[in-house]
Amino acid sequence: MNRIDPTRLSLPEEVFYPGPDNLEIPTLLYKPKNFDPDKKYPVIVRLHGHPGQWNHSFQLMWQYFIQKGFVLIAPNPRGSRGFGQGFHDLHIADYGGTEFKDVMNVLNYLEKQPYVDMTRKATWGGSGGGYMSLLIATQAPRSFQAQVIRAPVSSWKLLAIDRFGGSGRAWTATRTPRRERSEFGGSYSEIPEEYRQRSPLNFVEQVEVPQLLFHGLRDSAVSPRQSQVWVKRMIELGKQDLIDYVEYPDEDHGLRRYRKTVRDRLLRMERFLKRHLRLDTD
Numbered sequence: 001m002n003r004i005d006p007t008r009l010s011l012p013e014e015v016f017y018p019g020p021d022n023l024e025i026p027t028l029l030y031k032p033k034n035f036d037p038d039k040k041y042p043v044i045v046r047l048h049g050h051p052g053q054w055n056h057s058f059q060l061m062w063q064y065f066i067q068k069g070f071v072l073i074a075p076n077p078r079g080s081r082g083f084g085q086g087f088h089d090l091h092i093a094d095y096g097g098t099e100f101k102d103v104m105n106v107l108n109y110l111e112k113q114p115y116v117d118m119t120r121k122a123t124w125g126g127s128g129g130g131y132m133s134l135l136i137a138t139q140a141p142r143s144f145q146a147q148v149i150r151a152p153v154s155s156w157k158l159l160a161i162d163r164f165g166g167s168g169r170a171w172t173a174t175r176t177p178r179r180e181r182s183e184f185g186g187s188y189s190e191i192p193e194e195y196r197q198r199s200p201l202n203f204v205e206q207v208e209v210p211q212l213l214f215h216g217l218r219d220s221a222v223s224p225r226q227s228q229v230w231v232k233r234m235i236e237l238g239k240q241d242l243i244d245y246v247e248y249p250d251e252d253h254g255l256r257r258y259r260k261t262v263r264d265r266l267l268r269m270e271r272f273l274k275r276h277l278r279l280d281t282d
Contacts, residue, residue: 008033010066012056012074017109019078020101023090026083027106028054030062030072035115042120042277045106045144046074050095050128053082064266069279071116073109077102079183093185096198100135107143119145120277124269126150126214127222127253133211134200134230141208146276148269150214151222151253154201154230160188162223204233212244212272214265216251244272 012028019025032041044065048054054074066072076083077099079091091099110116121144125133130152136143153159188195196202215227224247234243246268251257255265273279 004060004063005067008067009063015109017075017105019105020098023078023102025078025102025105026076026080027109028056028074030066030074031115032066032069032071037115039115040117041069041071041115042122042273042279043071043073043110043116045103045110045121045123046072047103047123047125047129047132048074048076048080049126050131051079051081051088052128053080055082061262061266065269065273068270073106075103075106091183093183095183096131096135100132100139103132104136104140104143120279122146122148122273122277124148125152126255127152130222131200137209137211138200138203138206141206144209146273147209147211148214148272149211150255151216151219152213152226152230153199153222154226155199156184156195157188157192157199158201158225158229159222160195162225201229201233204230204237204239207234207239207242210242210244210272210276212246212268214246214248214255216248216253216255216257218249218251219253221253244268 010030010033012030015027015029016024017027046054046062053076062072079088079095079099081088091097107121110121111118123133123136123144124147127150130149131154133147133149134152134154137147184191184194184198186194213227213231215224217224227245227247231243231245234240248255248261251261255261
């Protein structure tokens with residue numbers, strides 16, 4: 001595995017593309033330092049957690065893959081922080097709805113860029129970005145050729161149970177997970193069908209894209225059960241060849257506690273992307 005060359009770090013361009021209702025989606029676009037506009041580059045669409053945002057902070061793992069010859073694009077769909085309260089609140093009672101369309105519209109933008117190889121596209125997302133990854137896999141299964149996923153939500157019902165139904169925790173009509181009440185418009189007990197429709201676990205039959213899935217067993221934000229039930233369902237449906245699953249026993253939600261974890265993830269990601277995106281990297 002090569003080191004990151006500090007003389008070849010890439011700075012992002014701020015670009016915008018329209019969402020389904022023509023709302024401008026603020027986005028960061030990274031190109032390799034030795035970018036050649038006449039070449040075709042594989043692309044990674046980076047999906048952030050929720051709520052969150054992509055900004056100009058340094059991202060070591062991003063730079064590693066950009067130096068390997070990737071274009072990387074990081075959209076901030078509605079519901080992202082840092083773009084005003086109104087922009088953030090557009091996702092309320094619609095989590096996984098229109099913001100999913102915001103993310104998918106990045107493909108229209110990329111298709112217009114002559115240097116992007118649209119046959120070599122991958123998503124990379126964790127937590128809320130992992131949830132978005134599973135939405136893409138089940139609702140737009142042929143849109144990408146590979147997905148790297150960390151600690152996703154696959155079932156909102158299970159998440160509500162894990163967070164508030166466990167030993168020592170109270171479950172009442174008004175004390176359901178705060179975020180879910182806001183983003184779905186009610187608790188699971190009030191609108192169970194909405195939770196079912198927004199849970200990718202119920203639509204695994206649609207998955208066609210290869211996935212590399214990571215989860216830390218000490219994750220207190222999103223239980224490892226979310227990944228485990230996803231993998232179990234994939235195997236039940238005969239899709240085991242589409243899933244590579246890795247658990248880290250002593251890691252938490254971010255999978256950054258130990259240097260060896262970051263190194264292992266980078267190595268696995270590089271091998272996975274090289275195989276599924278037909279890369280020729282050093």
